[in-house]
Amino acid sequence: MSSAPTASPLDLSTDIAIVGAGPVGLMIANYLGQCGVNVTLVEKLDSLIDYPRAIGLDDESLRTFQAVGLADNVLPHTTPWHAMRFMTPKGRCFADIQPKTDEFGWSRRNAFIQPLADRVLFEGLQRFDNVKVLFGRELEGFEQSDSGVQLTLKNAEGRSERLQAKYLIGCDGGNSLVRRSLDISFEGKTAPNQWIVVDIANDPLSTPHVYLCCDPVRPYVSAALPHGVRRFEFMVMPGETEAELSKPENMRKLLAKVLPDPDRIELIRSRVYTHNARLAGSFRQGRVLLAGDAAHIMPVWQGQGYNSGMRDASNLAWKLSLVIKGLASDRLLDSYELERRDHAKAMIDLSVLAGHVLAPPKRWQGTLRDGVSWLLNYVPPVKRYFVEMRFKPMPQYTRGALIVPSEKGSPVGKMFIQPKVLTDAGATVLLDEVIGENFAIIAWGCDPTWGLTAAQIAQWKTLGTRFIQVLPDVQLRAPSDAGNDVIRVGDSSGRLREWFARGSSSIALLRPDRFLAGLATPQTLDKACNELALALNAQPHITVAPAVSKVA
Structure with missing residues (x-):
């Protein structure tokens, strides 16, 4: 008996293929969509991720939402002017970071619910007939030539599909198959301690802002989020496992540190995370580019992982649009890595430093931190440096798609104000x-x-x-x-x-x-x-x- 003939692969074509329907892939698709570029967004899951991840949205990212016409849609899921307060083990606030500057048109620090922001971006794609989203498609591999990239996909039924694109953008996370397929290095470190994240509905504390509590026994974070959500993050001690910590009796012990009644809560979800600080060896290889976590991942302590991905999207999308439309040569895309890689490295370093402030590797470093923080209250210029987040390295491009200034102190390469x-x-x-x-x-x-x-x-x-x-x-x-x-x-x-x-x-x-x-x-x-x-x-x-x- 002869076997049934094998169905031939389904052939698709597009200008830009994006692998990964996370926030960076969604944002790039929105920008290119409004520019009239044909985009196909490929996601291996059947739908968007629905559990909370990032909780900090900065003014630059809100400006990027504004650029694709979605700022008003995401604002209801944010808390503007969200302060970050570092607390000593005795409860003294030694750094109250709440910058009030709005030079880019938006609140400098905002809490937000990422799944709802991602939903805004996804729904924004419905405006564009030139953007297609393919859920339930797993990338099996790709080959690139001088004229394009051919992706091999597998759908939920196991059927093979071929997608021909002019360029491929890997937005597929820290374990990026796109990056690994190109054999691009991902150098950096993995933090020795994991953290368990606990999200609770109907906030049992309801105090505003985010508190980073530098407890030497078990450091923790307490963050107020929009829509009455409270996030706690506790350091996982050596020998503890996610399965053990998630047991009701152990979860109760954790929450007893921060709540008067740990039994009266509405648990949304708990997950254990590992904090990594890694940077891809390159952001581009031929017609394939990396963005977001596929290009760089960082600890959460400055809330810059999500925002660094938004900067990638904002930098790359307009350049791709010009290239696809024939208004600029392919060489313009080289400026993406020239401009973004150094700043991503600076944000990784800042995030690692903030983690060491919260949980110093050595006990004596915590004692030194508390003493120095007390003295800072008597040096107003230094205190303002921290309170106003002047330590945050703002992007300034010194080479790439710009006129390189000859004089020092030039604002060229910096983001322009938005009054x-x-x-x-x-x-x-x-x-x-x-x-x-x-x-x-x-x-x-x-x-x-x-x-x-x-x-x-x-x-x-x-x-x-x-x-x-x-x-x-x-x-x-x-x-x-x-x-x-x-x-x-x-x-x-x-x-x-x-x-x-x-x-x-x-x-x-x-x-x-x-x-x-x-x-x-x-x-x-x-x-x-x-x-x-x-x-x-x-x-x-x-x-x-x-x-x-x-x-x-």
Whole structure:
């Protein structure tokens, strides 16, 4: 008897294949979706992960949600201005970190419920016919060539599927099959102690903020989360196992440290985690790129694992969009690792340091910490350094898709501010609402197209650039003397005036991820635009216009 014929694999094609429907993959898919790029998101599970993981969302990440039009959707699942307090074993708060700065338009620190934020990102994909999500597909392998990447998938019924893509992004976590298949190293350390995370509904404490309690016997964390959820994290001692700690009698002993009545709780879930600090040897190999935990993982103590992944998404997505549309060469993608890897390493180091503050490897280090923290109360500048989170290394790119500054202290390579502005229509909005998903040339007072030739204006319009003139808001009442391509906004808060007053340049060139790519004056703008076009690896048909001198 002959066997039934084997079904041939189902063939699919896309511009960008993303493996892993976690927050980073979902965010990249949303950005590319709104840019009109064809995306296929592949996830081996049958649905999104529903258990809480990350609990800290920073202002940069909220700005990334804003960039894909989903900030208002995620805000109901956040607690803004969420303080972080380090406590000594005797209950004294020695570091109260609650920065009140909002230079990027949002609260600097926010608690959030990750599964609900992930759901917002997933539902956001329903806006785009050019984005497909394939659940229940396991990646079995892939091969790349000069023209693309072919993925081999297996669906829930065991049937093989082939997916042809121009580029592949591995967002498949710390144990990334994509990274391992490329034999890319993942150097770093695994913390010697695990931690058990306990999430409880109907918060039995309901005190705000997050407390990191430096108990030498068993350090723990107590964090208030949105929607009445309380998270406790306890260090697992040598010899303890997840199975033992999860037994009701042992869970009761843990919670008795922090609750007056450990029996009256509504347990959501408990899980044991291992904290790793690891960095991929490279973020790109040919047409395959790594992002999020596949590229770097870090301890949770500064809440930067999730946020570092959002920075990856924001940095990579706009570059891929330009490359896919033929507006920039493939070489632009090399700037992703140039710009992101060093900062990811800095955030790993900061997270490891914060873990050592909470649970010092040596007992004497804890005694030293408590003594030094007491002295800091009498040195206000040092105390402000910690309270305002000035120790957090902000990304500043010194090479990559930007005009490398020649002077020290230049803001080029840093994220641009986002104050509220007044539009010509009389609406008060955050600056990014005017910029959209685009490049921007923002000029204080002057016409941002005055220094450009018609060819240059056409070139930057092809790249999707907004030309924005910033004025004192009262001047919006006067007729515009700028060109038809110029959008006027009023500096109602004075923050943009203050920003431009710090330097000698009146025009800022912004990338779609809101990072400052260059500075100019009206008389140097043509040259700056040419330099930036070269740094972006603009394709030959997006010609670099020759500089033309102007004679009055």
